[in-house]
Amino acid sequence: MSSSTAPTAAPAVIELRGVSxxxxxxxxxxxxxxxxVDLTLRQxxxxxxxxxxxxxxxTLLRIMAGLVGTDRGEVRFRGERLAGTAEGIAMVFQSFALFPWLTVQQNVELGLEAQGVDKEERTRRAEAAIDMIGLSGFNSALPRELSGGMRQRVGIARAMVTEPDLLLMDEAFSALDVLTGETLRDEMLDLWEDGRTNIKCILIVSHNIEEAVMMADRIVILSSDPGRIRAEVRVPFARPRNRDSTQVRALIDEVYALMTSPAALGPRVPALAAASQIGYRLPDADISQMEAILDLLCESPFFGRADLPHLADEAGLTDDELLPACEALQLVQLATIxxxxxxxxxxxxTYYETEPPERKVLFGKQLxxxxxxxAHIRRELEETExxxxxxxxxxRELEAYLKPDEAERVLTxxxxxxxxxxxxxxxxxxGMLTLPREEQAEGTAGGEG
Structure with missing residues (x-):
């Protein structure tokens, strides 16, 4: 497989046209x-x-896998309209999705069995896939006997054994520790480069910017609410790539900038829209994490300004932890990006220099x-008797804007x-929200007077 970006003239494997x-x-x-959404993945x-x-x-990944239908637009796989799941498309999940009562061999054979492949051929192909992915000798092991990295290898082998044209990987390395994830990612790239698989195209959904730059020929960036493709970045470097090279670091910086620009957040830009929209998706950020990042940002060697990749390294945080916390800091105007x-x-x-009790008051004011x-919750509390x-x-109010599980996350x-x-x-x-006790006490005293 060529290590350079696939030419635009290469045959299309899957095409999305106006998908909503x-x-x-x-x-x-x-x-x-x-x-x-318009997107073409090529051989x-x-x-x-x-x-x-x-x-x-x-959601987009599941539409491409044929697990979810579109409401508008169409998906074409190998030139034919995709309706439901199709042979030739395989998926690797973040959660491994193995059957715990089946052995490694049996888990890997599942896809072949669904295709009607006979027992002897299933056994042969599964053994070859298990060997290829580095699990030779573990054929009879159960998932509970394997490490997280080994379980994900089984998930990859199960997808590869069907010899798909398109391999979809949904956060496939994110549940693993950093070293295991990097090792497995590099081994996948070796298999791809050496042409040891019949896979024509791979789509990786990730939250890890460096992983995307190290693996991909092309990076697609979605905006939010609703999801649209707002940027495509071509990665012009041959593999394997040196993450410490000036060119690779510059591209990582470019993708960070695109991911944190207002356009990446969709029409509802925090500084403008959060003030008027209770259904804004609050970033999944913990207070202690926000404060730790702000403290680190205000100290040496940053002194108030930091390159996001450098800050991530210094803080020991993944992009999935860092970016929501930075968005939250921007939302309450303690930082800008x-x-x-x-x-x-x-x-x-000022917040950095302030003691914890005063920090709480300042944070409440910004909220x-x-x-x-x-502000809406506080106002409703003040209006009740x-x-x-x-x-x-x-x-229930939030569910007018968000799906139930997302509404619950945002309210939490x-x-x-x-x-x-x-x-x-x-x-x-x-499960009751109340005004602070001191204010309730003041209100009661005022009423009695």
């Missing part, structure tokens, strides 16, 4: 998860797909000013952030 996917909210409003290329939460990466750099705002520097959901509302009430974050900022309290036993 809609979900219906609790108030019967249609909202797009994906909108107008001889590895393509990586990046995008934040809400960009529809996994420009061209792949994060910069502490004057308020962020009320810049996070619509937090007893200063309390149930989380189910807020959840808003509760954690609001409790830290002391703008409201929450009882895990009763």
């Amino acid at each position: 996917k809609i979900f219906r909210t609790a108030d019967h409003t249609d909202r797009a998860v994906l909108e107008g 001889g290329e590895i393509v990586a797909m990046l995008g934040k939460s809400g960009s529809g990466k996994s 420009e061209r792949g750099d994060i910069i502490a705002t004057p308020l962020g520097r 009320l000013e810049h996070v619509a959901l937090a 007893d200063g309390e509302i149930g989380e189910e009430h807020v959840l 974050l808003a509760i954690e952030w609001g409790r830290y900022g002391e703008i409201y309290e929450y009882s895990y036993n009763s």
Whole structure:
């Protein structure tokens, strides 16, 4: 397999034309998860797909696998319209998705059995795939007897044994420790480069920018709400690539800049829209992580401004941890992000220099000013007679904007952030949100007077 970018004249393996996917909210409003996606994957290329939460990466992958249908547009595989699953498309999942009661050999044979391949041929091909992926001698082992890396090798062997034209990899290395993930990624690239598989094309959905640059010939970046392709980056370097080379680092910086630019966040840019939209997808960021990043940013060697890849290395965080935390800092205006750099705002520097009790007050003030959901909860609490509302009430309001599981995730974050900022309290036993006790006491005293 050529190590250079596949030429645009290469035959198309799969084509998406105007693909859209809609979900219906609790108030019967249609909202797009994906909108107008055009994408062609060609023979001889590895393509990586990046995008934040809400960009529809996994939904798009499942549409390409034939597991989910489109609401608009079409998918063509080998020139024919795709309707349901198809032989020639295989998928590797983040969760390994092995049957725990089956041996390695039996798990790998499953896809062949579904295709009606006879027993003798299944055995031969499964043994060859297990050997190819470095698990020779473990044929009779059960998944529980294997490490995470070995279990993912089984998942890859199960996909490869069917000799697919298109291999889809959904965060395939993210559940593994860094070293195991890198080793398995490099072995996959060796198999690809040596032409030891019949795979024509690989699509990797990832949250790891460096992984995308090291593996792919082309990187596709999705915007969010709804998911659209907003940028494509060609990777012009032959494999294997040196992650420390100036050119590779520059490309990693470029992709970080694209991933954190306002356009990557879709029409609802945080600084503008979060103030008026309670359904904004809050980034999955922990308060302690946000504060640790801000503290690191304000100290030596950064002194208030850092290159995001450098900050990730210094903090020991993955992109999946770093980028949401940086977005959250930007949301509450403790930092700004420009061209792949994060910069502490004057308020962020003040926050860094402030003691924990005062930090909470400052954080609460920023929530009320810049996070619509937090301000909405606080306002509803102030308008009730007893200063309390149930989380189910807020959840129903959120489900007018978000799918139920996403609404629950966003509300959980808003509760954690609001409790830290002391703008409201929450009882895990009763599921009730309340005004802070001191304010309730003041209100009661005022009423008695």
